Every structure is written in structure tokens, then in C-alpha cells.
Amino acid sequence: MRPIRALIDHAALAHNYARAKALALGARAFAVVKADAYGHGLMQVNAALPQVDGFATLEFESALALRDAGRTEPLLLLEGAFSIAEVCEAARRDIWIAVHDDASLARIEQAALPAPLGVFVKFNTGMNRLGFAPARAAEVLARLSACAGVTVRAVMAHFATADDEVRGISWQMARFDAEPALAGLPQSLANSAALIDFPAVHRDWVRPGIMLYGATPFAHRSAASLGLRAAMTLESELIAVQSLRAGEVVGYGATFTAEHDMRIGVVACGYADGYPRHAPNGTPVVVDGVVTRLVGRVSMDMLTVDLTDVPAAGVGSAVQLWGAQLPVDVVASAAGTIGYELLTAVTMRVPRIAL
Ligand SMILES: *Cc1c(COP(=O)(O)O)cnc(C)c1O
Numbered sequence: 001m002r003p004i005r006a007l008i009d010h011a012a013l014a015h016n017y018a019r020a021k022a023l024a025l026g027a028r029a030f031a032v033v034k035a036d037a038y039g040h041g042l043m044q045v046n047a048a049l050p051q052v053d054g055f056a057t058l059e060f061e062s063a064l065a066l067r068d069a070g071r072t073e074p075l076l077l078l079e080g081a082f083s084i085a086e087v088c089e090a091a092r093r094d095i096w097i098a099v100h101d102d103a104s105l106a107r108i109e110q111a112a113l114p115a116p117l118g119v120f121v122k123f124n125t126g127m128n129r130l131g132f133a134p135a136r137a138a139e140v141l142a143r144l145s146a147c148a149g150v151t152v153r154a155v156m157a158h159f160a161t162a163d164d165e166v167r168g169i170s171w172q173m174a175r176f177d178a179e180p181a182l183a184g185l186p187q188s189l190a191n192s193a194a195l196i197d198f199p200a201v202h203r204d205w206v207r208p209g210i211m212l213y214g215a216t217p218f219a220h221r222s223a224a225s226l227g228l229r230a231a232m233t234l235e236s237e238l239i240a241v242q243s244l245r246a247g248e249v250v251g252y253g254a255t256f257t258a259e260h261d262m263r264i265g266v267v268a269c270g271y272a273d274g275y276p277r278h279a280p281n282g283t284p285v286v287v288d289g290v291v292t293r294l295v296g297r298v299s300m301d302m303l304t305v306d307l308t309d310v311p312a313a314g315v316g317s318a319v320q321l322w323g324a325q326l327p328v329d330v331v332a333s334a335a336g337t338i339g340y341e342l343l344t345a346v347t348m349r350v351p352r353i354a355l
Pocket of ligand 1 (some may be wrong): 034211
């Protein structure tokens with residue numbers, strides 16, 4: 001079998017959720033598991049977190065899978081239901097749904113509900129993606145309370161710059177707190193960054209995602225400094241070794257030229273596994289426990305690394321692309337992106353193995 005795999009550290013997931021709960025003080029915390037639990041595998045997280053206050057996701061099938069797995073906690077669909085049939089199915093399976101605009105509200109009003117339905121009403125405080133204008137709160141809440149069987153479980157909003165130490169959240173909170181109809185209801189506002197930095201907005205339900213997976217929501221603070229542990233280690237092996245003479249090149253486009261005679265390791269990992277093709281020469285990679293560097297262009301199924309500082313490495317040597325020894329955030333930063341993107345990009349062909 002091809003040696004690439006993603007090790008999923010259940011103890012790290014449990015540690016990170018406990019860390020989120022400790023930071024949340026009294027608030028309840030949804031474990032955000034959209035995008036197949038940020039690439040870790042929904043059922044891995046289901047197994048790792050036997051005790052959570054709830055799960056939040058976007059994909060209807062993920063919520064159904066959690067119910068089918070026997071989870072009885074609150075489940076929330078962050079983008080709501082996309083049809084009247086889904087509204088009814090959500091009610092039947094006791095899955096809460098976000099309602100964020102006139103069309104999603106109309107679907108709830110028109111549904112012949114087979115069972116009670118819980119909703120989170122989303123308000124737009126400046127992100128300008130989803131949500132009603134806060135000034136419409138009284139009207140929207142009145143329309144929902146006129147729907148038999150519908151219970152508003154909370155009002156919610158989402159921050160655009162909670163991870164930005166300068167811009168922060170006060171500009172959005174000013175709009176939220178200025179609307180009297182939003183006071184007095186349970187509230188859900190905070191993503192990981194706001195949960196970590198702004199205790200005043202924890203309110204009733206927090207929604208940590210990235211921190212559960214042991215990556216940082218911040219550009220300039222490491223996951224370790226936040227007390228988090230990497231939940232995924234993406235590892236593979238060297239499947240070949242090349243000896244290059246000074247002046248020789250490696251890979252498509254010949255983007256790396258050997259500065260001196262050197263050994264190059266060929267790793268069974270490429271962009272079809274989710275490793276970013278745009279990672280440049282010098283991106284860190286761990287071989288046999290030693291941090292070395294990517295050289296040459298990442299191809300579909302392989303990438304190549306400098307073995308100068310790992311003279312004993314050979315075919316079969318262990319390679320870590322990111323994880324326990326090399327934070328995904330460091331690799332992401334070298335590649336000009338964020339940990340979120342790398343974690344969620346790991347493809348289906350990479351087996352997720354419980355650690
Ligand atoms: C993804 C998401 C979150 C989690 O955000 P993190 O930055 O990963 O903590 C919270 N709320 C909503 C609405 C989301 O879509």
C-alpha cells in the first residue's frame with residue numbers, strides 16, 4: 001500500500017475540545033465539524049469526543065451521520081436547510097437549522113413540520129455573507145414565533161476580523177448590541193479566535209472549529225502557544241533517492257538546481273493528496289525526525305526533499321509533511337495560505353488512521 005496516511009490523534013482532539021471548554025467558562029461549545037471535520041474525518045471526531053455540548057456542521061449528510069451514529073446532542077446546520085424537504089427532515093431528526101434570509105425563512109413558514117424544529121436566527125453585523133439586518137430582528141422573530149412547532153434556540157452572528165488584533169470585533173458588536181430585540185435571547189457569536197480573545201462575547205453557545213484540530217486562527221500566534229495539540233499528522237515515506245551533481249535539476253519545470261552534489265529524497269505525497277502545489281522551494285518537511293526542505297515543484301503524486309542534513313535517510317525513511325513535529329500553520333505560511341486550507345484539502349485517497 002502507498003505509504004501516505006493521516007494519523008488522527010484522538011487524545012489531541014479531546015484535549016483541544018477541553019481547552020475550548022475551559023476558555024468558554026460557562027458557555028456551551030459546539031464542536032464545528034464541517035468539511036468532514038476540517039479534513040480529519042467526521043467519524044474520527046465522533047469517536048474522539050464522546051462528550052460534547054453539540055456539533056455544528058454545514059452538510060446535511062454529516063448531521064444525519066451523527067444522528068445515525070447515536071449522537072443525541074444538539075446538531076446545528078450553519079447554512080440552514082436548502083429545501084422544504086430538508087426543513088422537514090431536520091425537524092424529523094431533531095437537527096437545528098440556521099435561518100438567515102427571506103428565502104430560508106419562507107421555507108420554514110411553508111413546511112408542514114412532522115416534528116418540532118429548532119432554529120438559530122442569523123444576523124449580519126458586517127461580514128456581509130449571511131444574515132438578516134439586525135434592524136429586522138423584531139419582525140423576523142415574530143414571524144418565526146407564528147410558525148407552529150418552531151422554537152428559536154438562539155440568535156447568531158459571525159465575525160470577520162476576530163483574528164485581527166487591530167480591527168477586532170467591537171465594530172460588529174456595536175451593531176449587534178444596538179438592536180434591543182436581540183437582547184434577552186440565547187446568543188451564539190464566537191468562532192475560535194473570538195473564543196480565545198474575547199470572553200465578553202462567549203454568551204450562550206461558542207463555535208470553535210480550527211482550534212479543535214490543533215491549528216491556530218491567528219497569523220502571529222502559534223497553536224502551541226494557545227495550549228493546542230496537532231490533531232492530524234500527515235506522514236509518508238521516501239520511495240526513492242537520487243544523487244544529483246551540482247548544476248542538475250529536479251522535477252517539472254526544473255525549478256530547483258543543485259547548488260552542490262547532493263542527495264534528494266522522493267516522497268509519496270503530491271497535490272492529489274492535498275499537499276499544496278504552490279509550496280515553494282524551502283518549505284519545511286521532516287525526514288527521519290530532521291527538519292529539511294522541499295526542493296523542486298510538487299507534482300501530483302510526489303514531492304522531493306533535500307537530504308543533505310539527513311545523510312542516513314533512504315528508501316522507507318519516515319516523512320512528516322505536517323503534524324506533531326511540524327505545525328500545519330508553519331507549512332501553510334510557507335505556502336502562502338492558512339492551516340484551515342491545508343487540513344480541509346487532504347483528499348479521499350489518504351486514509352485517516354486513528355492514533
Ligand atoms: C466555520 C465556522 C466556525 C468555526 O470557525 P473557526 O475559525 O474554525 O473556529 C464558526 N461559525 C461559523 C458560522 C462557521 O462557519
